[in-house]
Amino acid sequence: MSEPIIDIRDLSKFYGKARGIEHVNLEIGVGEIFGFIGPNGAGKSTTIRILMNMIFPTSGSAKIMGMDVIKETKKIKSQVGYIPSDANAYSSMVVQEFLRYCARFYEIQDGEQRITELSELFELDLKRKIDDLSMGNRKKVSIVQSLLHNPKLLILDEPTTGLDPLMQSKFFELLRSENRKGMTIFYSSHILSEVQMLCKRVAIIKDGKIIQMEDIETLRKKQLKKVHAEFRDQVREETFSITGITSVITGPGNILSFMYSGDINELVRLLSANKMINLMIEEPSLDEIFMHYYK
Amino acid sequence: MNRNLFFKEMRRNALSLILWMIVVSLLISGTMSIYGTFLENQSKVIGMMSLIPKGALQFKGISNLNNLVSVLGFYAVNNVIYMMVLGSIFAIVLSSNILLKEEYNKTAEYLLTRPLTRSEIYFSKLAVLFLHIFLLNLVAALAGFISVEIVKTGPFSIKAFFTLCTYTLLLNILFGTIGLFLSILVKRAKPITTFCIGIVLVFYFIYTLSKITDSVSAIGYVSPFKYVNVEAFRPGYALDLWHLAYFIGISMVLTGLSYRLYQRKDIYT
Incomplete structure (x- = not known):
């Protein structure tokens, strides 16, 4: 495998005495669709939050595209898209205003076109206030904002919550299409059928520790x-x-x-x-x- | 500093700032409008007020009834209180929310995953905070200045007027940095607005208590209000260097500490 796009080494996070994750090691290759599965509280979001530099590890290290997630967070984030599991966009903003605001953080040539294109795909009304949107529509906003800058790596934390089956299917098709163009996808979920449908390789996390890392097929057959x-x-x-x-x-x-x-x-x-x-x-x-x- | 974030934050807080500006300006100009009536009836009013216990007058910030006769004395006693207390409440409410709001409103996951360093986020928000405090003080000062100009019966020291405004600004900034610092100490995202307003009121209470009770006057030194010299009517009134150093020093220390802590803060939503 060439240099991994995500390289996590012996990563631990404790919240006081409470365990977040312990000695997590992960290597994800460029172009992979990687599944990260485990029940609530297993440590999936903790791992992702460390990668996104929202929280700091107790020990160990994590790199994205060869860059340290703490020291070079700005460079990393310019090339990473992220869909949080449970985040609210600024409720007083209109969808279009929020997406434009997000786009301005990146050097996007065709920002407006990208907003229109993705919004049309997800049937998202750009003129509505975020506060008035249903949970599913808010999730669509979250998906669109993550893809605006054509990231090389997309990190998703329970991304389908609130999406209806039709939208989920469109979303998966979009992910496959972006992956074919070269985007690496790190897909965290506790819904195994989703991971099964989408991912090629999977890590199972339990009580903060990676207990298994396999190709989906191998895991299934092993x-x-x-x-x-x-x-x-x-x-x-x-x-x-x-x-x-x-x-x-x-x-x-x-x-x-x-x-x-x-x-x-x-x-x-x-x-x-x-x-x-x-x-x-x-x-x-x-x-x-x-x-x-x-x- | 990031311009995109800065302008978004300015817009986000604009309505609240405008409302505060209107309220403070109305309070100041409204109070100053009774100065003329006060002068016309000064002997009656002073005579009546002299019946009020000294402690109660001290609580209102009146150490000498005759100070009310000068337009600056009247302004200082009646109006600075608005900007000293209300301005400080504005500053601490804004500052305690400016970073923390992103956490308890669960928008931090969008902000922190943008190509921004923690420093850029911190300084963009800090710039918004200071600019808001400055703008509120500027409008209050202008409202006060225009009101004083309208109701004055003789010349007054413009320098003294703006020195008084500078003290108020410094006090508001200090409370702004206290709110910011406290918000960064909060581990789990929840609003601390009520607690912060309480801090301003407790400090004001300590200050007034120290003024009305000689035996506990020393406790006044723990309150930032103590370091605001409101006796603008006195000749030679100017900024006291030690008081200036106190405000700037503490504000800088709190800003620096907040910066250091925010750099390593775990942000949960």
Whole structure:
């Protein structure tokens, strides 16, 4: 991989004694669409806020495009777009006035054209006061402002909150199109289906620590299988207490469902020791993979 | 300093500034308009006021009833109070909100993710703050000056008038820097407006208490109001260097400390 566009090394943040993130390491390559998933409070926003120099790390370092996020924040931000999870634009401003205000911070040649183009795409009424907008429309304003200056890197923190499915679809299409033009996307979310649809690689954060970093496909396929086995006779859960079997659920009609990570031959040997009526081994959804890692 | 941010902040606070300007100007000119009537009935009014306990007059800033007879004395007692207290409230309310508002209104995530350094944000906001305080004082001074010119019965010292205005400006700036400093100390974004107004009123109360009670006069020195010399009617009235150093020194220290703290402040929304 060439020089990573985001390079986080041993990054920790504590709020007094409370943990924000601990020893986070991340490398994101130029042109990637990278997913950053974890539940609320896992440390996603803390990581992003350090990258955007809103908060300062307790230890460790972070670089964007080879520049230190603290020392060279101005240069970095001129090339980064950011969609916050829960931010209010200046409520007394009209949408157009706010977007023009945002655009003036950058050296944009075709600012007005870009505002019109993006607003039309998201069906955003430029003449309305921000205070009068619904949550979804405010999110559209947030999306538009982040893309005005054609950033090289786009950082998104739970970007689809409030967007209807049609707009989400348009938004994802726009992200894919911008990515094809070379934009790197760092997509933080707790909605796994979104990450699955969009991202090529993903990091899972839990309790402030990165617990897994994989290609989406690898993560999906990596040994973890979802198994449903139906037996002729009743079987005891304890029979299946081998390494790799987790989340065992006993269903009606002697059905046993569980997640399995390990040698599939060993599993089949174990299962076939009992008379089976049916066996189904399938790819787990990302949600299920996610839950597996969160146990 | 960033011009885009500066002009946006100027526009954002313009309406509030205009309203303050109107209110202060009306209060000043309204009060000065009764000076003529006061002079016509001065013996009756002074006689009546002499029945009021000395402490109560001191509380109103009147140390000697005869001071009211001179137009500057009348202006100082009746009008400076508006700019001393109201101007300081304006300054502290504006300053305590100018950075903090971005946090509790959740707009900081837009501001801090622009290509700006913390220094640029800080100095743009500081410039807006100082300019607003200056403009309010300028309008108040002009309203006062015009009123004094209209109601005067004899010459008065213009130098003394503007010295008085300078004191008021310095006091307002000092409270502005106190508000700014306090807002930067706030860890979790929430407004501190009421608390800041309370600070101005408590300092004013300490100042008046020190004036009316000899036994506690020393506590007046903790209040910035103590360092404003309002006796503009006295001959040789000028800016006291030590008082000047006090206002400028504390304002600069607070501005510098606020700057240092803001550079490393964790901004939450």
